[in-house]
Amino acid sequence: MNLPVRNTSLWRVDGHAPDVEELTAAAELLRAGGTVAFPTETVYGLGADARRTEAVERIFEAKGRPSDNPLIVHIAERGQLEALTLPLAAEGAGTLAGRLMDRFWPGPLTIVLPVRPGAVSPRVTAGLDTVAVRMPAHPVALALIAASGCPLAAPSANRSGRPSPTLAVHVEGDLSGRIDGIVDGGAAGVGLESTVVEVVDGGTVRILRPGGVTAEALQGAGAAVLYDAVAAPEAASDAAAGQTPRSPGMKYAHYAPQGQMQLVKGEPEAVAAWIGAAVRAARDNGERTGVLAFAEHAARYDADCVLVVGSLARLDTAAHGLYASLREFDAQGVQRIWAETCPEQGIGHALMNRLAKAAGHAVVRV
Incomplete structure (x- = not known):
């Protein structure tokens, strides 16, 4: 699809204490049906008035x-x-x-x-009778x-399938x-998107x-936890085949680099x-190689590009x-990438979920 080229404005603001006046132009654009990227505590989001179908489109x-996402x-x-939801x-x-909400809002919980009928564009809900809502902590x-005075529909501010943006420069590269417009408020915090849950009953979330x-x-907040098939640890890659996704991030391939990626467990x-x-074999074929490693093991690798994603002792740094x-x-x-894995406890569960999607669920067990 050939889209008209838009004049993408850029506003730089203090990410910790933004001056509201500096956001006036961005807010006016959103009220007028425009699209503006902005930082959250997870990743940068691409916002539009959730009530206006032409804006959401x-x-x-x-x-x-x-x-259908x-x-x-x-x-x-x-x-x-x-105004948005029903009991x-x-x-x-x-x-x-x-x-x-009392415990985790504002924060990375959706x-x-x-959904209240007519409250948001049907493009937001993809035809479902529910709507996913969160209050960001940024x-x-x-x-x-x-x-803006608008509830903002806001997926990650990247081209679909690409790694999510944690800096304004990532947004510029994908969507300028x-x-x-883009509001540059510095680096995002958590680095991974929000947790999405549905409340099953008075004591359980999925x-x-x-x-x-x-x-x-x-x-710890008193909820028993279930997992949807595609969100569970070690979820099969085809678990959601043929299903309409009930929330963002369930069905489609996401987060993929341009090179071919494989997880090694x-x-x-x-x-x-x-x-x-594997690196030596790929080099013999003339391919540029990369390894995504944890700090504890990075010195073991001799690829063209070895990147330290964070520490196994602090998986929040890896997520970031x-x-x-x-x-x-x-x-x-880099044309071929191999990545180490981590235990699927705590934030490691979300980290492995994103790594698996980035690799197209290509996992080697050795």
Whole structure:
């Protein structure tokens, strides 16, 4: 699709204490039906007024996003929920949802709720009777949403299938000329998208997409945790085949670098030996090679581009650096990539979920 070239404005603001006046032009664009990228505590999002179909369609066009993939609606305060959603039907479910909002909002938790008819564009819900809502924990995001007066539909601000953006420069590289503006508020925080849950009953939630709020944190808030098939640890790559995704990030390939990527799972010594042999074979074929390693093991590798994604002792650092690392492989022209894996506990569950999607679920066990 040939899109008209847009004049993409750029506003640089203080990511910790933004001046609302500096966001006035961006807010006016959103009210007028435009598309503006902005930082959240997870990744940069591409926002448009969730109530206006023509505005939401500009998100899909800019990203090249499949039309049956629903969008998350971002709000700035709890009072906006009443206009967007209906009460949960299951006994006690509303109480549990409220408790999760009290604990994790603002923050990287998205809750799927019954949508109020006509409250948002049908393009936001992809024809479902639910809407995914969250309140981001980023001063710029909250200030922009409030200034615009709009609930903002906002998927990650990247071309569909590409690694999500954690810096404004990533957004520029993917979407400049395709959107109306970018608010540069510095680096995003968590580095992985929000956790998406649905409330099953008064005591249970189901994780539809793992993310910045871990299963352990949800349990600590008094919720029993179930997993959707595609969100469970070690989920099969075809678990969602033929299904309409019930939340963002469930169905389609995401986060992929341009080079062919493979995960290698096993004891560290065996993993290093296997990757070393694969690197040598690829070099013999004239391919440029890359390894995504944890700090504890990086010195074992001799590829053209060895990137440290973070530490096994602090998987939150790996989560923060994942997408930037995948984009760096692209910048270095790497054609074959091998990545170490990590335990699927805590934030490691979300990290492995994104790594598996980036690799197209290509995993070697050694």
